[in-house]
Amino acid sequence: MEDTVSAGYSSGRGFLRRFRIDLLVLVVSCCIFLPLVVSPPHLMDDVDAVQAQIARNMLQSGDWVTARLDGIAYLEKSPLIYWIMAVSFKIFGVHDWAARLPLAIINIALCWVTARFAMWAFDRRAGVYSGTILATCIGIFLFTRILIPDAALTLTIVLALWSFLRLLDDSERRRTTWFLVLYISLACGLLLKGLIAAVFPIAIAAIYLVITRETSLRELAKRIRPLSGLALLLLIAAPWHILATIRNPPYFDWTMHSNPGEYHGFFWFYFLNEHLFRFLNLRYPRDYNTVPRLWFWLLHFVWLFPWSVTLVAAFRNSYRPVSRAGKTRLLALIWIGFVLLFFTLSTTQEYYSLPIYPALAMLLGSDLATREKYPWSGRLVLSLILGTSLCAIVFLLAYNAHATVHGDISNALTQNPDMYTLSLGHMSDLTLHSFAYLRLPLVLAGCGLLIGIIATLRARRTVAVVAGLALMMIVFIQAARLALVAFDPYLSSKALAEALNRSEPGLLIEGDAYYAFSSVFFYTNKSALLWNGRSNNLEYGSSAPNAAHVFIDDNTLKSLWSSERRTYLLIYGSDLPRLKDLLASEFKVVASSGGNYLLTNQ
Incomplete structure (x- = not known):
C-alpha cells in the first residue's frame, strides 16, 4: 500500500515538473511568436501575401486541389499550408493576422516538441534548454517571419525521427501511438513541402540503422510495420497528388508556342521540375538565387546566435549508441550532416537548413545541461x-x-x-x-x-x-x-491597396510580375492585368490551356491607357521614366508609398 501511494506521489511530482517545463518553454515561445501575428501590421509583398491570397482563392473558389493566382495555376508547392490558412480564414474571417496565426502556433508547437524530445532523450533541464534555444535563436525568427511552410516541415521531421527512436526503444509501451505519429507526420510533410519531407527522415533513419545495427530486419519490420505505414501514408497523401495530376494534364499545342510541348502539366512540373531539376539547378524558370556553399555552412553560427558560441564544444559529447542519450546525439549528428550535405550538392537559400535547427538545439541543450558553470x-x-x-x-x-x-x-x-x-x-x-x-x-x-x-x-x-x-x-x-x-511601407503595399479601395471602380494593371504588389491583391481581393509580368512562378502556368488571359505587352498597355475606361496602374518608382516615354500621355498619381505608385489615366 505504501509503495502504491509513494509511486502515485512520485508520479504526481513528475507530472508537475513536466508541466512546469512545458509551461516555461511555451511562455518563451509565445513571447517570440505571438506578437508577430499582429505586428508588423500588414502582409509583405512577395511570398508573404502570395501564400495568403492562394489560401483565400481556395476558400472562395472551392477548388482545394489547384492553387491559383490571378487565374493562373500555381503548381510548384504542396497545398497543406494553404489548407491550414484557409481553415483559419473560415473560422476567423479573411484577415492578415488570421493568415499568420497558424504559423505562429506551428512555431510554438515546434519548440515544445523539441523540448519534449530532448526531455525524453536526456533529462528535464536539457528539455528546457533545447526548447528555449530553438525559440530564441536568430534564425527561427528570421526565417519564420513570412508565410512559408518550412517550420511546419521541420515539425513533421522532428516528429517522424522521434517516433522512429521510440519505436526502436525496448521500453516503449505506446507503439501504436508512435506508429501513427510516424506515418501521419511523413504524410503531412509530403503535403507541405514535397518529397524531401519523406526523403530526409527515411534517409537519416536508414543511415542510423546501418551505423548502429541496432536491430535485425525482421524485428525492424515488426516494430515499424512498413507495409501498414505505407498504406496509411498513401491514404493521406496520395489523393491530392492524383487529383492534381488529373486536373492539370499535359497539353501540347504545336501551333501556339515557339517551344512545342512547353506545358507538360502538373506531374512533370511538380515531380521533375520542382524536385529533380531544382536539385540539379536546372529548374525552369530560373527565378531563384543560391547562397555560396561556404557561407551556407558558416552562417549557421549567425542563425543559431547567441547559442552557437558553444556549438563546437557540444559536438565533443559521446555519440556511442549505448544509451538513449547517445542514440539521440548520433541521430542528431546524422540528421545535421545529411541535410547540410544534401543542400550543399543542390541549390541553397538561407532558410533551407531550418530542418536541422531542432537537432542543433538538442545537442546544445544537452551539452549545457551537463555543465554547472557556463564555459x-x-x-x-x-x-x-x-x-x-x-x-x-x-x-x-x-x-x-x-x-x-x-x-x-x-x-x-x-x-x-x-x-x-x-x-x-x-x-x-x-x-x-x-x-x-x-x-x-x-x-x-x-x-x-x-x-x-x-x-x-x-x-x-x-x-x-x-x-x-x-x-x-x-x-x-x-x-x-x-x-x-518601420519597414512596413517599403515591404508592403497596403497603403496603395487602401487608396485603390477608396477610388472609383476601374481596370487594374500591375507593372511587373504578380509578386511585386501581391499585398495589394490580398487587401483588395482584386485581379489584375500583368504588364510584362509573364515570368517567375506564373510563367509555366500561363501556358496552360485554361489559363486566364492576364498578361499584356507595351502595345496593349498603351491602348488601354488611352481608352475612355478608367484604368489604374501599380508601378515601381524606378519604372516611372520608362513609363512616361512609353505612354507619352498624362497620368495622375492616386497614391504613393515606399517609393512605389498607384497611377490612373483619368
Whole structure:
C-alpha cells in the first residue's frame, strides 16, 4: 500500500515538473511568436501575401486541389499550408493576422516538441534548454517571419525521427501511438513541402540503422510495420497528388508556342521540375538565387546566435549508441550532416537548413545541461560580440542624432533588385541614414544586448546565463519586430491597396510580375492585368490551356491607357521614366508609398 501511494506521489511530482517545463518553454515561445501575428501590421509583398491570397482563392473558389493566382495555376508547392490558412480564414474571417496565426502556433508547437524530445532523450533541464534555444535563436525568427511552410516541415521531421527512436526503444509501451505519429507526420510533410519531407527522415533513419545495427530486419519490420505505414501514408497523401495530376494534364499545342510541348502539366512540373531539376539547378524558370556553399555552412553560427558560441564544444559529447542519450546525439549528428550535405550538392537559400535547427538545439541543450558553470570561452566570445554590437548601436544612434526624417523609411534606402531572390536580400538596401527611422528599435535592441552582457559577465551558473540570454533575445526580437513595423511601407503595399479601395471602380494593371504588389491583391481581393509580368512562378502556368488571359505587352498597355475606361496602374518608382516615354500621355498619381505608385489615366 505504501509503495502504491509513494509511486502515485512520485508520479504526481513528475507530472508537475513536466508541466512546469512545458509551461516555461511555451511562455518563451509565445513571447517570440505571438506578437508577430499582429505586428508588423500588414502582409509583405512577395511570398508573404502570395501564400495568403492562394489560401483565400481556395476558400472562395472551392477548388482545394489547384492553387491559383490571378487565374493562373500555381503548381510548384504542396497545398497543406494553404489548407491550414484557409481553415483559419473560415473560422476567423479573411484577415492578415488570421493568415499568420497558424504559423505562429506551428512555431510554438515546434519548440515544445523539441523540448519534449530532448526531455525524453536526456533529462528535464536539457528539455528546457533545447526548447528555449530553438525559440530564441536568430534564425527561427528570421526565417519564420513570412508565410512559408518550412517550420511546419521541420515539425513533421522532428516528429517522424522521434517516433522512429521510440519505436526502436525496448521500453516503449505506446507503439501504436508512435506508429501513427510516424506515418501521419511523413504524410503531412509530403503535403507541405514535397518529397524531401519523406526523403530526409527515411534517409537519416536508414543511415542510423546501418551505423548502429541496432536491430535485425525482421524485428525492424515488426516494430515499424512498413507495409501498414505505407498504406496509411498513401491514404493521406496520395489523393491530392492524383487529383492534381488529373486536373492539370499535359497539353501540347504545336501551333501556339515557339517551344512545342512547353506545358507538360502538373506531374512533370511538380515531380521533375520542382524536385529533380531544382536539385540539379536546372529548374525552369530560373527565378531563384543560391547562397555560396561556404557561407551556407558558416552562417549557421549567425542563425543559431547567441547559442552557437558553444556549438563546437557540444559536438565533443559521446555519440556511442549505448544509451538513449547517445542514440539521440548520433541521430542528431546524422540528421545535421545529411541535410547540410544534401543542400550543399543542390541549390541553397538561407532558410533551407531550418530542418536541422531542432537537432542543433538538442545537442546544445544537452551539452549545457551537463555543465554547472557556463564555459568561460563562451562567455568571452559572447562578451566581445555583444559589446561590439552595442557599440555599433551607440554609433548609429550618435550618427543619426540630428538627422531629420521625411516620409517613410524608403526615402533613405537603396534598391538592389538582384539581391531580392535571397530570403534576406532587402537587408542590402540599408544605409546609415536609414537607421534614423529606427531609433526606438535600436534603443530597445541596445537594452537587450545590455541584459545579455550583464548575464554573460556576472552570472557563472549555466542556468543563470541561459535565462539572461533568453531574456536578451526576447527583447532583441521585439526590437527587430518594431524595425519591421518601420519597414512596413517599403515591404508592403497596403497603403496603395487602401487608396485603390477608396477610388472609383476601374481596370487594374500591375507593372511587373504578380509578386511585386501581391499585398495589394490580398487587401483588395482584386485581379489584375500583368504588364510584362509573364515570368517567375506564373510563367509555366500561363501556358496552360485554361489559363486566364492576364498578361499584356507595351502595345496593349498603351491602348488601354488611352481608352475612355478608367484604368489604374501599380508601378515601381524606378519604372516611372520608362513609363512616361512609353505612354507619352498624362497620368495622375492616386497614391504613393515606399517609393512605389498607384497611377490612373483619368
